[in-house]
Amino acid sequence: xxxxxxxxxxxxxxxxxxxxxxxxxxxxxxxxxxxxxxxxxxxxxxxxxxxxxxxxxxxxxxxxxxxxxxxxxxxxxxxxxxxxxxxxxxxxxxxxxxxxxxxxxxxxxxxxxxxxxxxxxxxxxxxxxxxxxxxxxxxxxxxxxxxxxxxxxxxxxxxxxxxxxxxxxxxxxxxxxxxxxxxxxxxxxxxxxxxxxxxxxxxxxxxxxxxxxxxxxxxxxxxxxxxxxxxx
Amino acid sequence: xxxxxxxxxxxxxxxxxxxxxxxxxxxxxxxxxxxxxxxxxxxxxxxxxxxxxxxxxxxxxxxxxxxxxxxxxxxxxxxxxxxxxxxxxxxxxxxxxxxxxxxxxxxxxxxxxxxxxxxxxxxxxxxxxxxxxxxxxxxxxxxxxxxxxxxxxxxxxxxxxxxxxxxxxxxxxxxxxxxxxxxxxxxxxxxxxxxxxxxxxxxxxxxxxxxxxxxxxxxxxxxxxxxxxxxxxxxxxxxxxxxxxxxxxxxxxxxxxxxxxxxxxxxxxxxxxxxxxxxxxxxxxxxxxxxxxxxx
Numbered sequence: 001x002x003x004x005x006x007x008x009x010x011x012x013x014x015x016x017x018x019x020x021x022x023x024x025x026x027x028x029x030x031x032x033x034x035x036x037x038x039x040x041x042x043x044x045x046x047x048x049x050x051x052x053x054x055x056x057x058x059x060x061x062x063x064x065x066x067x068x069x070x071x072x073x074x075x076x077x078x079x080x081x082x083x084x085x086x087x088x089x090x091x092x093x094x095x096x097x098x099x100x101x102x103x104x105x106x107x108x109x110x111x112x113x114x115x116x117x118x119x120x121x122x123x124x125x126x127x128x129x130x131x132x133x134x135x136x137x138x139x140x141x142x143x144x145x146x147x148x149x150x151x152x153x154x155x156x157x158x159x160x161x162x163x164x165x166x167x168x169x170x171x172x173x174x175x176x177x178x179x180x181x182x183x184x185x186x187x188x189x190x191x192x193x194x195x196x197x198x199x200x201x202x203x204x205x206x207x208x209x210x211x212x213x214x215x216x217x218x219x220x221x222x223x224x225x226x227x228x229x230x231x232x
Numbered sequence: 233x234x235x236x237x238x239x240x241x242x243x244x245x246x247x248x249x250x251x252x253x254x255x256x257x258x259x260x261x262x263x264x265x266x267x268x269x270x271x272x273x274x275x276x277x278x279x280x281x282x283x284x285x286x287x288x289x290x291x292x293x294x295x296x297x298x299x300x301x302x303x304x305x306x307x308x309x310x311x312x313x314x315x316x317x318x319x320x321x322x323x324x325x326x327x328x329x330x331x332x333x334x335x336x337x338x339x340x341x342x343x344x345x346x347x348x349x350x351x352x353x354x355x356x357x358x359x360x361x362x363x364x365x366x367x368x369x370x371x372x373x374x375x376x377x378x379x380x381x382x383x384x385x386x387x388x389x390x391x392x393x394x395x396x397x398x399x400x401x402x403x404x405x406x407x408x409x410x411x412x413x414x415x416x417x418x419x420x421x422x423x424x425x426x427x428x429x430x431x432x433x434x435x436x437x438x439x440x441x442x443x444x445x446x447x448x449x450x451x452x453x454x455x456x457x458x459x460x461x462x463x464x465x466x467x468x469x470x471x472x473x474x475x476x477x478x479x480x481x482x483x484x485x486x487x488x489x490x491x492x493x494x495x496x497x498x499x500x501x502x503x504x505x506x507x508x509x510x511x512x513x514x515x516x517x518x519x520x521x522x523x524x525x526x527x528x
Contacts, residue, residue, distance in 0.1 A: 172290055172338045175360045178379035178397040182414040185434055189454050193518070196475070205475050205499060209454065209518050216414060216433065220396065223378070227360075 003027045009035050017042060154190075154214070161221055171227050179224050186220060189213045270312065276303045276320045281371065283354045287328040290342040290361040297351035297368035310342035354389075381416075399435070417456075432456070440527065443468045443511035454518045461527040462506065469509035475499035476519035482526050 004012075004024045009032070012025040016039065029036050161183070193210035200206060284303060286293060291310070298304075303325045307316040313336045318327045329343045342362070349355070354371040357364055360378040365385075372389040375382050378396045385403045393400050393411040400411050401419040409425050411418055413432040420428065423441025426448075430437050433454040440461040443449065449468075451458050455477075462468070462483055469488055472479045478500060485504025502524075515522050 172341060172361055175290070175378045178361075182396050185415055189433060189518075203475075205473065205516070206518075209475075213433075213454075220414070223396070 003031060006032060006035055013039075013042075017046065161217075175227070179220065179227075183217070183220050183224075186213055186217045190217065270309060272305075272307045272309075272316060272318075274305045274307075274318045276305075276318075276325050277301065278303055278320075278325065278350065278353075279323050280350075281323070281352050281354060282350060283324040283356070284347065284349055285324065285326045285328075285356040286345065286347070286358065287326075288343055288345065288359045288362075289329060290338075291329075291359065292344040292362050293347070293357060293359050293364045294345065295347045295349060295355060295357075295364075295366040295369060297353070297370070298348045299351075300348070301350055303350075303353070304348040306346040308344045310344075311336075311340035313337075313340045314343060316343055316345075442466075443513065445510040447511040449511065449513045451514070452516045453520050455520045456517075457521045457523060458515050458517055459523040459525060460513065460515065461525055463527045465507070467507035467510040468513050469505050469511070470513045470515075470524065471501070471503050472513075472515040472522045472524065473499055473501040474517040474520060474522050477517050477521050479522045479524075481524040483524050 004027075006028075009025060009028050012020075012022060015022075016025060029039060190210065190213045193206055193213055196203060196206035197210055278301060280301075282303060284295075305316075305318045305325070305327055307318070307327070307329075309316055309329070313333055314329055314331050316327065316329050318325065320326075327345065327347070329341070331341060344362075349369060351368055351370050353369055355366065355369060355373045355375070357366075357373075357375045358377075359375075359380045362380045363383070364375055364377060364380055365383045366373065366375075366387060367385040368387075370388040372391070373384070373387060374392045375384075376394045377398045379398055380395070381399045381401070382393050382395060383401045383403075384391065384393075384405055387402070387405045388407040390408045391402070391405060391410070393402075393409075395413040395416045397415045398413065399417045399419070400413065401421070402409060402411075402423065403419075403421045404424070405420070406424045408427040409420070409423070410427075410429045411431070413435055415434045416432055417435040418430050418432055418437045420430065420437070420439045420441055423439070424444065425441070426444045426446065428439070428447075428449045428451070430439075430450070431452040434456055435453060436456040437451045437453055437458045438461075439449065439451060439459070443462070443466050445467065449460075451460070470483065470485060472481070476499060479502045481502055483504075483506050485502070485506055488503065488505040488509055502522075515524075
């Protein structure tokens with residue numbers, strides 16, 4: 001099957017969002033990461049928009065009236081169909097294929113204008129949603145990345161801590177006390193840094209402090225172990 | 233070549249001496265001398281730029297520069313259960329404290345040192361507890377402690393200090409300074425260093441020194457206070473960020489023309505240039521306070 005180009009796929013975008021899935025468009029999406037990403041984003045936007053409160057997204061009738069008047073005034077709507085003719089068209093279309101969701105929304109708006117408005121709206125919605133959506137996605141990625149890198153480290157340090165505690169019991173009491181006090185201090189900082197990172201996963205300053213605290217703990221445990229070996 | 237002298241520490245007689253017989257006090261005296269601290273003095277002839285290493289678990293270590301081309305080590309162990317070894321290998325003198333038996337109490341593992349070195353000597357000191365004091369030594373220096381404080385005066389060269397809980401004071405130091413600690417406080421006074429890197433977690437950092445042209449000064453802690461003092465004639469490019477704390481500034485900063493800072497999205501931050509911005513100062517804290525104050 002000959003696949004279509006990205007430019008050609010754009011023509012399928014609106015029907016695709018309405019549920020139409022032509023085979024050549026499907027084939028293109030399977031091979032084109034760019035268009036696939038665009039569709040994924042649009043579907044995400046669509047899902048997000050549908051999850052909004054219905055009362056909030058349902059514009060009052062006066063808004064549509066005003067919008068229609070504005071479009072007519074600017075010449076973007078060239079025909080005004082009387083209500084009776086409108087009803088007749090509805091009857092005639094009864095046996096025709098289902099009209100698109102944008103078409104039903106603006107039945108009298110010419111399709112090119114509708115497409116332009118649709119794209120403009122998409123861009124606006126994308127801009128509006130890309131921040132929070134990307135932010136959430138990025139935060140989740142950052143958090144996962146941080147946890148992936150620190151979890152094994154944390155486990156190893158905990159294991160080392162359990163071993164080193166038994167080493168330093170015979171050392172100088174002042175040194176032993178200092179090591180334990182500072183270990184507790186570092187543990188406290190690790191906890192606080194982890195809290196900050198969980199709250200703001202993209203906060204590179206908090207992440208740096210967390211990594212440094214782990215480094216300090218590793219250094220401290222090394223010292224404790226070395227001293228333990230020295231006194232045994 | 234080394235020479236050494238063993239000098240018993242003075243033993244203070246008690247009032248009961250007058251009423252005691254001759255034999256008993258003599259025995260007591262012998263016993264006291266053998267059990268008391270043994271002051272040991274050793275001398276080592278060295279060439280230029282000698283290296284002196286000191287490993288001691290606990291005690292006061294005082295190092296001073298002198299004009300002689302020799303190293304003098306005076307050690308005072310706390311008990312006869314430990315011994316101080318000082319030996320020369322070429323132009324290096326190694327001083328260390330070691331236990332003579334396996335059952336040495338922690339309190340007995342202590343020795344104090346007074347060491348004189350040529351001023352171009354390089355020092356490597358490891359002392360867990362007590363204190364380390366170095367004056368007028370211009371060679372490179374590495375000091376590591378756990379609880380011991382570190383005091384450097386009129387030092388130069390490449391100075392690296394690492395403590396766990398010990399404080400660090402550097403007075404009239406020059407050269408390059410790198411200091412790190414977990415809970416130790418840092419006091420950097422009357423410095424003439426072109427490179428300072430100081431990092432402590434819960435300790436305070438006070439910097440009161442010159443900002444040399446092209447010098448870099450990086451001060452970082454987790455909590456506590458970072459304080460920098462400046463004079464009207466100083467010239468620096470400044471960046472101060474406290475993630476969850478405050479930044480207090482008395483310097484009239486201007487936006488830097490050659491600054492490449494990205495404004496951080498988190499915390500309280502301050503960027504700017506004072507005069508020509510010749511030195512570079514970076515201060516970072518997690519939830520501590522950063523003070524940029526006029527010098528009195």
